[in-house]
Each structure stands twice: as structure tokens, then as C-alpha cells.
Amino acid sequence: MSQARDAELDAVLIGGREHREIVIVDYDETWPDRAAELIRSIRTAVGPVALAVHHIGSTSVPGLAAKPLIDLLLVVPDLAAEHSYVAPLEQAGWVLRVREDGHLLLRTPARDVHLHVLPPATPAEADYLDLRDWLRVNADDRDLYARTKRDLATRVWADMNYYADAKTPVITQILGRARAWRRSVTPG
Numbered sequence: 001m002s003q004a005r006d007a008e009l010d011a012v013l014i015g016g017r018e019h020r021e022i023v024i025v026d027y028d029e030t031w032p033d034r035a036a037e038l039i040r041s042i043r044t045a046v047g048p049v050a051l052a053v054h055h056i057g058s059t060s061v062p063g064l065a066a067k068p069l070i071d072l073l074l075v076v077p078d079l080a081a082e083h084s085y086v087a088p089l090e091q092a093g094w095v096l097r098v099r100e101d102g103h104l105l106l107r108t109p110a111r112d113v114h115l116h117v118l119p120p121a122t123p124a125e126a127d128y129l130d131l132r133d134w135l136r137v138n139a140d141d142r143d144l145y146a147r148t149k150r151d152l153a154t155r156v157w158a159d160m161n162y163y164a165d166a167k168t169p170v171i172t173q174i175l176g177r178a179r180a181w182r183r184s185v186t187p188g
Contacts (some may be wrong), residue, residue: 009161014097020111022153022163024065024146031059035070038113042074045092046085051075051120056128058149061135065146070113073128079104079119089115127175134178141174 035055043050057071058064076085079102086096089106094115098105103124104117118125135142148170157163 005162005165009159011100013161014099018160019158020160022155022157022160023067024150024153025068026065027061027063028059028068031066031070032062035060035072038070038072041092042072042089042115045088046074046076047088049076049081049084049088051077054129054132056116056132057114058135058145060132061142063139064135064142065150067149068112072113072115073125074115074117075120075125076117077120079117085117130178130182131171131175134174134181138177138181141177145170145174 032055039053039055042053052073052075054060054073054075055070056073057069058066059068059070074085078084082104086104086106090096093109094106095109096104097107097114102118102122106115106117107113116128135145148167152163152166155163155166157166
């Protein structure tokens, strides 16, 4: 937790940094249905601006322990055209939380759902989907990731972003294997 990282967060977080307890729970069978319901509501709110809406993150991986916080990914044609998706989402109850180059994040008022917004065909989109899909098929990395999260959740974090930052080395390792797997299963 450096002053430089604090300054980065202060520049992109709307409403400032927040201390939140990190709680990891066993996989909940209701998460996919909740995500599907949210995806339908997002598509209704933004219409054809939604090029894709994905359930991502740990709650999208059956059997993986997670924070009880659903992560979704909305892909829009033009991230800069916020009027085409932020305003309709805010009218539907979402709250803008992060605005940074190449990425926005909205969340529910209850702070139990994060909606990442990206333009099409970004490396970040591929990473989210590769990691999710790999963890769905590889029990060893799913277990490694769960152990890492449970260990990190025992610490006190001044902001949830520091917890996320601490997971990066393990995610990077797993993502390397996920990318190799994706190349092996994707024709062409």
C-alpha cells in the first residue's frame, strides 16, 4: 500500500477508497441464476449498446469459493459514449464507481454486484474469459486460487483494491496456463 497506489485509486474511484471486510464463502448454487437475471436487466437497460454481457469472476466458476459479490462484464461499442450506457444503467439503479482509461465499473447500491465495462476485443476481456473458463475446467488452479483468496481474506485491507492487487501474482500464474489452454482448444 504505497502513496503512489493511493494516488492512482484516488484518481479513478468515485467516492474515494473504502475499507470493506473481505469475506470468502463457499460456492453458492444461486449465483448463476442471479447473474442471468442481472444480465437480462442490463440488456433491457442499455439495449443494443450491449455487444456482450458475461458473468465473470469467482462467482462464475462452479465450486470456487468467492466473495459473495457477482462480477459481470459489459462490452460496449464506444466506452467514451457514456451517455449510451451509464445514464440508462444509473436509471436502472446502478452507481458509477470507477472511471479509468479503458474501463468503467458500476455497482449496485448494495455493493454486491460489480459491472465492469470495456470496449470490444480488449486484452482485459480475453483475460476475464480465459481465467473464468480455465478455472471451470482445472481443479488444481481452482483450488490454488481459493486457498490464495482465503489466506488474503484473513488480512485487513484499507481498500478492496489492495486485496485484488495482492492476488495478482497468483492470477498471473494461473492466467498463463489459461492462455496456453485457450490456444490449444481454439482452432486457427
